[in-house]
Amino acid sequence: MKAAFPFLAAAALLLAGCATPAYTNIGAEQTVLVTDGISVSPQIQWGKANMTGFNGTLWTVDGAGLDALLFFVGSPGRPLIESQASKGDTHVYQSSMLPDDVMELLAANFQKIGFQQVKTSSLRPSAFGGAIGFRFDISYTTTIGLEMKGMALACQRNGRLDLIVFLAPAEYYFGHYAPAVDRLFASVQVAG
Amino acid sequence: MFVSSAARAEPTSNATIPWAQLPVGYHPATDTDEGGIWMIGERAEAEVRTSPLVIKDPALNAYLRRIVCKLSGPYCDSIRIYVVDIPYVNARMAPNGMLQVWTGLLLRAQNEAEISFVLGHEISHYLLRHTVAQYRRVRDQAGTIAVIGALTAGIGSLAKLGLAGSASSFSREEEREADQRGFELATAAGYDPAQCVALWQQELAEETAAPKDGEFAAFAANHPATTERVSTMTAMANVAAAQRANWQTNADAFRKAVQPFRAQWVSENIALAQYEQSLLVLQLLLKSEPKSGELQYYLAEVYRRRNADGDSAKALAAYAAAVTTRGAPPAVYRGLGLASLKAGDKAAAHTAFQKYLAAVPAADDRAMIEYYLSQP
Numbered sequence: 001m002k003a004a005f006p007f008l009a010a011a012a013l014l015l016a017g018c019a020t021p022a023y024t025n026i027g028a029e030q031t032v033l034v035t036d037g038i039s040v041s042p043q044i045q046w047g048k049a050n051m052t053g054f055n056g057t058l059w060t061v062d063g064a065g066l067d068a069l070l071f072f073v074g075s076p077g078r079p080l081i082e083s084q085a086s087k088g089d090t091h092v093y094q095s096s097m098l099p100d101d102v103m104e105l106l107a108a109n110f111q112k113i114g115f116q117q118v119k120t121s122s123l124r125p126s127a128f129g130g131a132i133g134f135r136f137d138i139s140y141t142t143t144i145g146l147e148m149k150g151m152a153l154a155c156q157r158n159g160r161l162d163l164i165v166f167l168a169p170a171e172y173y174f175g176h177y178a179p180a181v182d183r184l185f186a187s188v189q190v191a192g
Numbered sequence: 193m194f195v196s197s198a199a200r201a202e203p204t205s206n207a208t209i210p211w212a213q214l215p216v217g218y219h220p221a222t223d224t225d226e227g228g229i230w231m232i233g234e235r236a237e238a239e240v241r242t243s244p245l246v247i248k249d250p251a252l253n254a255y256l257r258r259i260v261c262k263l264s265g266p267y268c269d270s271i272r273i274y275v276v277d278i279p280y281v282n283a284r285m286a287p288n289g290m291l292q293v294w295t296g297l298l299l300r301a302q303n304e305a306e307i308s309f310v311l312g313h314e315i316s317h318y319l320l321r322h323t324v325a326q327y328r329r330v331r332d333q334a335g336t337i338a339v340i341g342a343l344t345a346g347i348g349s350l351a352k353l354g355l356a357g358s359a360s361s362f363s364r365e366e367e368r369e370a371d372q373r374g375f376e377l378a379t380a381a382g383y384d385p386a387q388c389v390a391l392w393q394q395e396l397a398e399e400t401a402a403p404k405d406g407e408f409a410a411f412a413a414n415h416p417a418t419t420e421r422v423s424t425m426t427a428m429a430n431v432a433a434a435q436r437a438n439w440q441t442n443a444d445a446f447r448k449a450v451q452p453f454r455a456q457w458v459s460e461n462i463a464l465a466q467y468e469q470s471l472l473v474l475q476l477l478l479k480s481e482p483k484s485g486e487l488q489y490y491l492a493e494v495y496r497r498r499n500a501d502g503d504s505a506k507a508l509a510a511y512a513a514a515v516t517t518r519g520a521p522p523a524v525y526r527g528l529g530l531a532s533l534k535a536g537d538k539a540a541a542h543t544a545f546q547k548y549l550a551a552v553p554a555a556d557d558r559a560m561i562e563y564y565l566s567q568p
Contacts, residue, residue: 091465094499099560100530104497108465116245116278118463124559134560145243 023047026059031189034071038129038162041187043180056081067168067177069184074102074161081109095159099123099134102154102161107138115140115148128155128162129190139170149174153185164188203308203382203440206265211373212319216266226287229327233288240274240290247275247295247453255449256293256311259304262381263312264319271315279460281395285314287323298450299457300394300473302480304442305378305387309425312374320373322366371421375428384439385429389422394476396422401468443480455521458490467498485520488513489527496531507531522551526561533564 026032026046033039034057046059046069057071058064074080074093091108094101103120110118118140126135133155140148150167166181168174220226240246247253252275261268271289275298282294291314293307301307317323362370379385396418433439450457458477462470474491481487492510495503511528514520525548532541545561555561 096534098530098533100557101497101499104463104465107463111464117460121556123557125563141244145239145245147244 022050023060024050031187035073035162037191038071039189039191040164040184043183043187044177054081061177062173067173068166069181070163070165070167072161072163072165074163076159079109080105080161080163093161095156095161097156097161099136099154099156102134102156102163103136103152106152106163106165110138110140114143116143117141126153127186127188128153129188131155131157131190133162135185138165138167147171151178151181151185153188155190157190203262203304203442205262205268206377206380209265209267209319209377212267213321214319217270225328225331226324229324229331230288232327233286233290236286237272237288237290240276240292243276245277247277249275249452252449252453255445256307259308260291260311260315263308263377264315267315267319271318273311277457277460279457279464281391283310283314285317285323287318287321287327289318291315291318295453295457296461297391299454299461300391300476301446301450302390302443302476303387304446305383305440306390307446308378308381308383309374309388310391312377313370314374315377316370316373317362317366320366320369322362322370325366326362368424371425372428375425375432379432379435379439382438382440384441385432386439387441388429389425392418392422392425394472398469398472401472455486455490458487462490462494462497465497467494470494483517485514485517485524488517489520489524492524492527492531496527496534499534504531504535508535522548525551526555526557529561529564538567 024047026042026048028042028045031039031041042059044061046061047063049058049060049064051058055072059069059071061067072080076095077092079091080093091105091112093105097105100123103123107118107120118138121137121139123134123136126133133153135151135153138150138152140150142148147170148167149170150165152163152165154161154163164185166177168177220230222228222231253273256273256275260271260273264271271291273291273293276292276294278294278296279299280294280296281300282292283297284292286292291311293311297310298307301310317326375385375388378388399418454477458474461473464470471491471494474487474494478484478487478491488510492507492514495507495510508528508531511524511531514524515528525544529541529544529548532538532544542565545565549555549558549561
């Protein structure tokens with residue numbers, strides 16, 4: 001297997017423009033309030049990266065170089081992924097977007113940070129807590145040629161977008177954690 | 193002067209290249225600094241060879257290899273060409289004869305002659321050993337690690353391109369010399385000199401319409417100012433044009449070689465979300481294929497995704513044009529459905545979505561489309 005180049009750490013750092021983050025332990029059994037009003041049951045033990053200058057939340061099991069669970073909240077008129085690297089980005093979230101648009105917006109953001117051959121597929125409706133959201137799959141090749149897979153769960157309500165994305169190398173890591181992430185997606189609870 | 197390739201013979205291989213600075217079959221001794229630079233290049237090439245970003249298609253590779261061989265003549269066996277599926281405009285040559293061409297460049301080329309001038313330029317850097325001088329400069333300035341980075345930049349970390357671009361640029365003089373010698377290689381093989389600036393003019397138009405991210409405009413950044421290049425090469429082309437009559441463009445052969453990949457490359461270009469630049473690329477392609485349903489579909493996709501003022505109507509018009517033109521993919525109905533939905537025309541959206549599902553019953557987004565259809 002290729003050397004474990006920290007592809008996502010690099011991406012996250014590109015996004016955040018900050019130094020290597022410290023991690024806080026997230027236990028498997030608790031229910032965790034991740035973002036405003038959104039809770040999940042982690043299913044497995046994660047580490048939460050403490051980063052500044054980045055509007056998302058990043059959890060990882062083996063390190064951001066090997067797998068990453070990203071939580072984003074999109075607000076109308078703001079870039080989906082906000083960071084130093086996205087300053088001046090004109091590709092912003094709009095509440096009028098359809099699920100197809102949200103999927104394309106995420107793909108465009110991935111292209112922007114240097115991922116190649118970004119492909120999205122299997123857009124489908126999916127429960128998001130008690131609301132109707134949508135899921136899709138994503139694949140891409142990192143800048144060093146590592147083939148990656150991902151899965152995303154999203155929901156648009158009251159002008160706000162909640163987006164959870166899991167990314168890992170297609171070889172071993174994605175398949176290893178996908179069942180737990182599936183259960184985590186199914187555990188989403190929306191307050192209010 | 194434009195001469196149809198159909199009426200002419202194939203371009204011919206250059207028999208000799210007297211100005212080349214390295215003997216045919218050259219490989220530096222391993223105990224020299226040049227041998228060390230080659231060895232790093234060979235390691236980088238081993239990575240490139242197995243990269244999933246490299247297009248392995250035998251027909252496309254054989255076609256491009258034939259062009260390389262026509263241009264490089266006796267040096268053909270010393271140069272290996274790799275088509276790298278990255279949607280930016282770039283071509284680069286390593287000291288050991290590894291030549292990368294990115295698909296963003298192939299997408300924009302309209303014929304074989306246009307590509308031959310770019311390849312001729314890169315081959316000239318190799319034959320003049322500019323590549324070795326370049327990497328010596330990088331090593332002296334920044335060390336061996338930077339040499340590795342510069343060699344792998346482009347297929348390795350794109351983020352390194354900014355560094356590689358500044359640290360490993362050829363000098364302006366080397367660039368001018370490669371322009372001149374590359375022009376000679378291409379015209380000596382019979383390629384139409386009038387095509388030598390087409391790709392640069394496109395680059396200039398795109399840069400003017402929408403400046404690209406600095407780190408990704410690698411090829412342009414490493415080369416003399418585009419306007420200066422266009423002017424100088426146009427003057428060379430005017431002088432050369434009168435020297436013979438049967439110049440070649442080989443537009444049909446080029447189109448045939450890239451056609452199987454074009455939809456993918458256009459799609460990858462649009463995915464960059466640099467919509468002003470994508471519109472210029474599509475306008476270029478539509479010039480030679482104004483009745484292409486496929487290109488009309490992608491034009492509609494750009495307008496739908498850009499979603500600026502007035503784009504909704506433009507997208508709907510382009511989708512409408514695409515569905516009535518041969519060659520549009522079934523996804524045109526999905527796009528038309530989405531654009532109609534956003535424009536508030538649910539009836540038109542439902543009709544389009546139903547046509548999409550009828551055309552692609554096993555569509556991987558069928559459940560989503562059925563959800564849209566279920567909404568009142």
